[in-house]
Amino acid sequence: xxxxxxxxxxxxxxxxxxxxxxxxxxxxxxxxxxxxxxxxxxxxxxxxxxxxxxxxxxxxxxxxxxxxxxxxxxxxxxxxxxxxxxxxxxxxxxxxxxxxxxxxxxxxxxxxxxxxxxxxxxxxxxxxxxxxxxxxxxxxxxxxxxxxxxxxxxxxxxxx
Amino acid sequence: xxxxxxxxxxxxxxxxxxxxxxxxxxxxxxxxxxxxxxxxxxxxxxxxxxxxxxxxxxxxxxxxxxxxxxxxxxxxxxxxxxxxxxxxxxxxxxxxxxxxxxxxxxxxxxxxxxxxxxxxxxxxxxxxxxxxxxxxxxxxxxxxxxxxxxxxxxxxxxxxxxxxxxxxxxxxxxxxxxxxxxxxxxxxxxxxxxxxxxxxxxxxxxxxxxxxxxxxxxxxxxxxxxxxxxxxxxxxxxxxxxxxxxxxxxxxxxxxxxxxxxxxxxxxxxxxxxxxxxxxxxxxxxxxxxxxxxxxxxxxxxxxxxxxxxxxxxxxxxxxxxxxxxxxxxxxxxxxxxxxxxxxxxxxxxxxxxxxxxxxxxxxxxxxxxxxxxxxxxxxxxxxxxxxxxxxxxxxxxxxxxxxxxxxxxxxxxxxxxxxxxxxxxxxxxxxxxxxxxxxxxxxxxxxxxxxxxxxxxxxxxxxxxxxxxxxxxxxxxxxxxxxxxxxxxxxxxxxxxxxxxxxxxxxxxxxxxxxxxxxxxxxxxxxxxxxxxxxxxxxxxxxxxxxxxxxxxxxxxxxxxxxxxxxxxxxxxxxxxxxxxxxxxxxxxxxxxxxxxxxxxxxxxxxxxxxxxxxxxxxxxxxxxxxxxxxxxxxxxxxxxxxxxxxxxxxxxxxxxxxxxxxxxxxxxxxxxxxxxxxxxxxxxxxxxxxxxxxxxxxxxxxxxxxxxxxxxxxxxxxxxxxxxxxxxxxxxxxxxxxxxxxxxxxxxxxxxxxxxxxxxxx
Numbered sequence: 001x002x003x004x005x006x007x008x009x010x011x012x013x014x015x016x017x018x019x020x021x022x023x024x025x026x027x028x029x030x031x032x033x034x035x036x037x038x039x040x041x042x043x044x045x046x047x048x049x050x051x052x053x054x055x056x057x058x059x060x061x062x063x064x065x066x067x068x069x070x071x072x073x074x075x076x077x078x079x080x081x082x083x084x085x086x087x088x089x090x091x092x093x094x095x096x097x098x099x100x101x102x103x104x105x106x107x108x109x110x111x112x113x114x115x116x117x118x119x120x121x122x123x124x125x126x127x128x129x130x131x132x133x134x135x136x137x138x139x140x141x142x143x144x145x146x147x148x149x150x151x152x153x154x155x156x157x158x159x160x
Numbered sequence: 161x162x163x164x165x166x167x168x169x170x171x172x173x174x175x176x177x178x179x180x181x182x183x184x185x186x187x188x189x190x191x192x193x194x195x196x197x198x199x200x201x202x203x204x205x206x207x208x209x210x211x212x213x214x215x216x217x218x219x220x221x222x223x224x225x226x227x228x229x230x231x232x233x234x235x236x237x238x239x240x241x242x243x244x245x246x247x248x249x250x251x252x253x254x255x256x257x258x259x260x261x262x263x264x265x266x267x268x269x270x271x272x273x274x275x276x277x278x279x280x281x282x283x284x285x286x287x288x289x290x291x292x293x294x295x296x297x298x299x300x301x302x303x304x305x306x307x308x309x310x311x312x313x314x315x316x317x318x319x320x321x322x323x324x325x326x327x328x329x330x331x332x333x334x335x336x337x338x339x340x341x342x343x344x345x346x347x348x349x350x351x352x353x354x355x356x357x358x359x360x361x362x363x364x365x366x367x368x369x370x371x372x373x374x375x376x377x378x379x380x381x382x383x384x385x386x387x388x389x390x391x392x393x394x395x396x397x398x399x400x401x402x403x404x405x406x407x408x409x410x411x412x413x414x415x416x417x418x419x420x421x422x423x424x425x426x427x428x429x430x431x432x433x434x435x436x437x438x439x440x441x442x443x444x445x446x447x448x449x450x451x452x453x454x455x456x457x458x459x460x461x462x463x464x465x466x467x468x469x470x471x472x473x474x475x476x477x478x479x480x481x482x483x484x485x486x487x488x489x490x491x492x493x494x495x496x497x498x499x500x501x502x503x504x505x506x507x508x509x510x511x512x513x514x515x516x517x518x519x520x521x522x523x524x525x526x527x528x529x530x531x532x533x534x535x536x537x538x539x540x541x542x543x544x545x546x547x548x549x550x551x552x553x554x555x556x557x558x559x560x561x562x563x564x565x566x567x568x569x570x571x572x573x574x575x576x577x578x579x580x581x582x583x584x585x586x587x588x589x590x591x592x593x594x595x596x597x598x599x600x601x602x603x604x605x606x607x608x609x610x611x612x613x614x615x616x617x618x619x620x621x622x623x624x625x626x627x628x629x630x631x632x633x634x635x636x637x638x639x640x641x642x643x644x645x646x647x648x649x650x651x652x653x654x655x656x657x658x659x660x661x662x663x664x665x666x667x668x669x670x671x672x673x674x675x676x677x678x679x680x681x682x683x684x685x686x687x688x689x690x691x692x693x694x695x696x697x698x699x700x701x702x703x704x705x706x707x708x709x710x711x712x713x714x715x716x717x718x719x720x721x722x723x724x725x726x727x728x729x730x731x732x733x734x735x736x737x738x739x740x741x742x743x744x745x746x747x748x749x750x751x752x753x754x755x756x757x758x759x760x761x762x763x764x765x766x767x768x769x770x771x772x773x774x775x776x777x778x779x780x781x782x783x784x785x786x787x788x789x790x791x792x793x794x795x796x797x798x799x800x801x802x803x804x805x806x807x808x809x810x811x812x813x814x815x816x817x818x819x820x821x822x823x824x825x826x827x828x829x830x831x832x833x834x835x836x837x838x839x840x841x842x843x844x845x846x847x848x849x850x851x852x853x854x855x856x857x858x859x860x861x862x863x864x865x866x867x868x869x870x871x872x873x874x875x876x877x878x879x880x881x882x883x884x885x886x887x888x889x890x891x892x893x894x895x896x897x898x899x900x901x902x903x904x905x906x907x908x909x910x911x912x913x914x915x916x917x918x919x920x921x922x923x924x
Contacts, residue, residue, distance in 0.1 A: 034191065036182070036185065036188075036189035037183070039188075042842065043435070046843035046844045049353055078183075081181055086180070090180040094172045096809075097812065100642040100644065100813055102178075102179030102180075102642065103642075105179050105180055109180065129852065132851050132852050135353065135848055137352060137353055137406075138404060138642050139817050140817045140818075140819055140821070140849075140858070141820065141849075141851040142820075142858045143816065
């Protein structure tokens with residue numbers, strides 16, 4: 001199949017990549033661009049390990065064709081920390097023990113970031129609902145939920 | 161408060177920053193120039209003779225760089241059972257027969273995954289189909305198809321285990337009452353988020369380097385070398401970050417062998433990653449069991465005698481099933497004091513994927529049956545089931561002659577504290593219909609004394625190097641697989657050397673750099689590798705003390721201590737020197753030699769199972785939807801005795817994660833097969849717990865004891881916590897609605913059916 005040129009923004013940087021039409025976003029990110037922070041796990045949209053943001057909306061990168069992000073903004077876990085400073089979400093995951101093996105962590109952080117971008121006062125219920133599609137086999141989710149709530153609190157405090 | 165600087169505190173994981181930023185590299189992230197994609201050709205039949213394997217068309221496909229079949233292997237059986245060869249029943253690729261749907265026959269390496277997939281369709285295998293058997297009881301009958309022909313296999317029974325102590329028959333004869341029950345336990349998948357994956361490369365020197373997702377780098381080194389016919393030193397295993405394992409990665413698997421062999425044949429790096437479907441359908445699973453349990457007791461609730469019999473559905477190959485066979489029998493008598501006990505277990509081949517080690521290693525099956533039956537006994541006696549447990553639980557110093565000695569044991573305190581914290585006495589049996597509370601208890605090993613792998617090395621080794629700036633490098637062969645072992649090792653080294661955490665770096669899981677270690681299984685690393693690290697740190701510290709003695713020239717009666725970056729006189733703490741000054745003097749004074757400490761640990765004289773045991777009690781509170789049968793988890797409280805807590809965050813994380821894994825095991829997860837075919841090999845059809853399913857409130861009570869065999873008194877906190885979940889939930893369901901399910905998993909459907917039967921019985 002003929003490769004096509006794909007233009008999009010990745011963590012704020014413009015990208016132009018030649019891709020085969022059938023390639024998924026997770027393949028292009030991981031294999032063509034070497035951005036392996038986004039994980040591929042079930043490859044069928046059932047675990048959300050590959051959650052990324054496309055124009056601010058959380059999506060499973062294994063279930064999106066790369067060509068669908070033409071002219072869109074894609075954010076991955078590699079873009080969450082800014083200028084060498086960890087994001088409050090990342091700090092909270094570390095302080096609260098919100099990760100073990102870490103394989104679901106990038107997807108969790110992206111899902112959480114989307115929630116906090118529209119609701120800085122989430123309840124535990126809101127958080128559980130937001131990450132309902134993100135599977136974790138290690139933590140039992142308890143500390144992940146705490147991490148996200150702590151991050152929200154810290155971000156609220158930083159704003160006021 | 162104990163005077164520790166970094167132990168027992170909720171310290172951040174040492175690998176955390178890499179993991180939250182996406183910088184952490186897992187095996188699936190390894191990319192090498194010129195790397196090929198590997199794929200495995202698997203049997204579509206549960207049982208068949210292989211008449212012919214033709215790979216000529218696959219080899220001729222453009223883009224295919226190598227194809228291997230059994231003809232390219234040494235046709236030598238391999239496995240962890242190097243000391244017990246009769247249990248070795250698996251070959252790198254099948255050559256005579258296939259024994260389950262998914263059995264590996266050939267593998268290809270091609271320029272990309274599309275070509276590799278296409279090559280698989282061009283492989284022709286001629287089979288002679290054989291009758292298959294899927295149920296272990298059927299497999300044991302006369303005339304059942306023989307899955308393996310071996311001198312030690314009889315009626316498909318690959319291994320039997322017998323445990324006996326006390327005078328069981330005499331004890332039963334004097335019991336006031338005897339209760340008999342049967343239970344059935346189902347298979348579940350490890351379902352690690354990172355699949356099995358390997359990237360292997362063979363240099364022109366013939367040396368093989370493999371990056372692989374494993375719990376046991378040292379096992380992979382020696383087993384891969386054996387299977388390839390190489391010296392151990394020619395194989396280097398690198399374990400990057402591992403995305404979960406839970407016993408599913410403690411053996412050499414076909415991805416490792418095939419990636420390495422294909423890289424030898426192709427002369428290029430080969431990557432082989434399992435698909436999620438392969439993960440579910442062709443790797444290992446938790447052992448399904450049929451359990452018969454008979455317990456004799458007195459009217460006052462004293463347990464006197466117990467007999468257990470199990471039939472294990474082992475699947476097509478032994479895997480680590482024979483250890484699960486032993487441990488389920490051993491832990492059936494835990495954590496209670498039962499002086500007369502007999503166990504007979506049978507490990508039986510069937511034409512399904514092999515069952516093997518999984519978190520708890522036979523323990524969850526044991527404790528579900530034990531705890532379910534204990535509650536039935538309590539009801540029979542009109543006793544509070546928690547009181548029954550208190551009355552019979554082990555105490556420090558408990559000994560099973562010839563099997564084990566329990567030094568530290570906090571089970572009684574665990575039971576009491578979990579009762580107190582949950583208001584047990586006010587709730588149990590007193591809540592409205594549909595709401596219930598239940599308890600389960602457990603004990604588990606802190607590492608096994610088993611040397612099935614037949615290593616000549618110590619079970620754990622450690623090496624610590626200190627630079628002139630005082631920074632510390634710890635080298636261990638233990639395996640960080642998410643459980644936090646690198647953090648634990650860093651804390652132990654920091655505490656012993658008296659330096660802050662951020663001056664310690666742990667390098668683990670590279671067989672060319674790190675000392676051999678048996679790896680992450682049986683909850684062994686905190687105790688065993690931890691002891692080796694502590695010893696290495698002590699060795700290094702003593703070297704520094706010698707130098708400090710020369711610098712300070714104190715009265716010889718004084719002892720030294722290292723803390724907070726200083727070396728000082730223990731009895732006169734104000735007299736001391738900066739640790740880093742001592743390091744500089746030590747290096748210069750020894751012609752610039754590196755400062756290196758060495759340590760090792762192997763259990764000696766510790767019986768048949770483990771040098772130490774953890775204990776705990778768990779209480780769950782449930783609410784059952786009487787319309788749908790769905791079990792809603794309100795609250796779970798776990799009181800765990802892991803000796804000295806090394807990292808509070810780590811222990812809590814293990815408790816919570818283990819419970820939710822056990823909740824899935826109890827209520828939802830089930831690897832369903834029909835005629836040997838797995839019917840639900842995806843996250844859509846195989847139900848892992850999701851965030852909205854887990855208990856709304858989770859309470860961890862850390863009960864500290866001091867374990868004399870453990871580093872700083874520490875013992876396990878990884879697996880034992882998986883053992884009580886099923887019994888604890890089953891007992892809460894009974895308290896809520898009065899139905900007892902003995903056939904796992906406890907699905908809403910089974911609860912509704914039992915409720916209907918109960919209603920019909922009450923009417924009659």
